[in-house]
Amino acid sequence: MLAGRYEGCEPLLQVGKSWCDQGDLREQMLDYSVNHLISRMSDNFLCFVPTDPLFVPNGEAILAAKEMLASLFPLAESIIATEHSDVAFIDAGENWDGVRCPMCKSDMEAWWNDAMSEAYKRKFSNLIVRTQCCEKSVSLNKLAYVWPVAFAKFVLEVMNPNVIRIEEKGLTRLSQILGCEIKEIIARV
Numbered sequence: 640m641l642a643g644r645y646e647g648c649e650p651l652l653q654v655g656k657s658w659c660d661q662g663d664l665r666e667q668m669l670d671y672s673v674n675h676l677i678s679r680m681s682d683n684f685l686c687f688v689p690t691d692p693l694f695v696p697n698g699e700a701i702l703a704a705k706e707m708l709a710s711l712f713p714l715a716e717s718i719i720a721t722e723h724s725d726v727a728f729i730d731a732g733e734n735w736d737g738v739r740c741p742m743c744k745s746d747m748e749a750w751w752n753d754a755m756s757e758a759y760k761r762k763f764s765n766l767i768v769r770t771q772c773c774e775k776s777v778s779l780n781k782l783a784y785v786w787p788v789a790f791a792k793f794v795l796e797v798m799n800p801n802v803i804r805i806e807e808k809g810l811t812r813l814s815q816i817l818g819c820e821i822k823e824i825i826a827r828v
């Protein structure tokens with residue numbers, strides 16, 4: 640399962656990224672990732688999360704959203720709703736394509752790794768950071784990620800949906816059902 644892989648630092652795929660500051664753990668992660676890749680083809684995920692990282696829809700809404708997604712993606716391998724106890728980083732796996740400062744546009748990936756490690760220590764309870772490039776306060780959730788990623792307590796995850804992405808009107812409907820603005824993360828692991 641994609642979501643929650645950062646809880647307990649058990650990422651499936653963080654090759655090339657190193658914001659987890661525990662060296663030996665990183666080695667294990669890489670080993671795991673490589674073995675994982677060798678053992679099977681990659682999986683695709685469509686993840687839908689509230690734009691507010693703390694928002695969790697009510698049970699009825701979640702059930703209705705899952706039903707809607709099941710009808711939209713009848714060939715999907717699974718559709719899973721997860722509520723994390725803390726805010727989780729919802730990453731894009733192999734689709735990761737870097738991060739830039741939304742204010743001054745500079746490449747901030749090296750700094751971001753450290754900022755993520757710090758924020759992870761606080762279980763992402765506070766996402767506000769001060770940028771190194773232009774010394775401004777900003778949320779980690781509002782940086783200019785080249786390929787979308789997100790921070791969220793709640794995630795709806797469609798595994799191998801057999802389509803590239805959801806249509807705009809589907810996204811709008813899902814947002815109405817869940818009662819919040821939502822963001823789509825397209826991930827490959």
Ligand SMILES: [Zn+2]
Binds near residue numbers: 741742770774
């Ligand atoms: Zn900047």
